[in-house]
Amino acid sequence: MTSAAAPNLDDLRRRIDAIDDGLLDLIHQRATIVGAVAAAKRATGSAGAFRPGREAQVMRRLAARHHGPFGLATMVRLWREIMCEFTRLQGPFAVAVQFADGRPGLWDLARDHFGAETPMTPHGDARAVLAAVDGGSATVGVLPTPAGTADGAWWPQLRGAAADRARIISRLPFASPGSARGDGLDAVAVARLPSEPSGDDRSFLALDLAAPLPDAEISRLAAAAGLSIHALPAVIDAPDGPARLAEIDGYVGDDDPRLGRLREDAGQRLRGLTVLGAYAIPLSESRAG
Numbered sequence: 488m489t490s491a492a493a494p495n496l497d498d499l500r501r502r503i504d505a506i507d508d509g510l511l512d513l514i515h516q517r518a519t520i521v522g523a524v525a526a527a528k529r530a531t532g533s534a535g536a537f538r539p540g541r542e543a544q545v546m547r548r549l550a551a552r553h554h555g556p557f558g559l560a561t562m563v564r565l566w567r568e569i570m571c572e573f574t575r576l577q578g579p580f581a582v583a584v585q586f587a588d589g590r591p592g593l594w595d596l597a598r599d600h601f602g603a604e605t606p607m608t609p610h611g612d613a614r615a616v617l618a619a620v621d622g623g624s625a626t627v628g629v630l631p632t633p634a635g636t637a638d639g640a641w642w643p644q645l646r647g648a649a650a651d652r653a654r655i656i657s658r659l660p661f662a663s664p665g666s667a668r669g670d671g672l673d674a675v676a677v678a679r680l681p682s683e684p685s686g687d688d689r690s691f692l693a694l695d696l697a698a699p700l701p702d703a704e705i706s707r708l709a710a711a712a713g714l715s716i717h718a719l720p721a722v723i724d725a726p727d728g729p730a731r732l733a734e735i736d737g738y739v740g741d742d743d744p745r746l747g748r749l750r751e752d753a754g755q756r757l758r759g760l761t762v763l764g765a766y767a768i769p770l771s772e773s774r775a776g
């Protein structure tokens with residue numbers, strides 16, 4: 488009777504060393520190709536180093552391929568570090584984070600999502616984060632996901648803003664909050680980027696109303712225009728009437744013809760409408776759904 492010899496620990500470690508060498512060589516090859524991507528972006532005048540829609544597509548493809556005992560969330564974390572490094576190699580990349588009143592959760596989420604080597608600055612409130620992004624000292628801002636009627640809601644500041652101002656561009660965490668501390672575990676990122684769909688997105692609209700409208704009526708008007716309301720998560724009382732935040736299923740860009748239909752059907756009831764941005768639906772939600 489023959490039996491296969493138990494693998495020798497030294498042999499196994501030699502195989503791990505060879506795999507590590509291979510992984511590192513592949514990362515170096517990836518760096519060469521990213522250099523060519525950056526040159527191609529410059530040559531075609533294509534916007535910016537940072538492309539959150541593309542990053543979401545990369546993550547979804549890898550998540551679909553992923554199997555075995557190595558944790559999905561850890562795999563995502565590794566690739567977040569890789570992609571952020573490759574974004575930084577293409578140009579300046581810095582993150583402004585709302586960090587106040589003992590709320591470290593957003594800082595943890597931002598660091599996990601944008602990478603441990605990306606410069607991050609804390610800002611006491613959302614206004615300062617938006618100012619850092621609009622002023623160009625930060626590429627990206629991280630803010631709590633807009634919800635409820637809380638005082639200090641930041642999303643109303645984006646109403647009526649020009650297309651080149653800070654807009655919502657992603658939602659984090661993309662996979663898992665991991666060991667992020669305490670509260671603030673649902674965040675959005677804002678940036679001055681032309682938004683682009685990732686293929687599985689949601690969008691935020693701010694609706695400035697002349698007078699309160701029941702949720703059912705807002706949903707009916709939206710549906711008639713071809714828009715599906717995912718949620719109506721927040722409202723504020725503005726001087727000229729209520730402003731509602733609407734989260735829409737799918738991607739809505741500034742020139743989406745459905746917005747014209749919504750404006751037309753709503754008539755005087757709608758004083759203003761702003762696309763606040765869109766985000767790629769996180770893996771955690773799309774896999775559960």
Ligand SMILES: C=C(O[C@@H]1C=C(C(=O)O)C=C[C@H]1O)C(=O)O
Pocket residue numbers: 521524536537538539541542545569570571573574
């Ligand atoms: C390489 C690119 O630039 C950035 C880095 C990415 C990556 O490392 O995969 C993906 C998107 C961009 O944020 C790209 O646009 O493809």
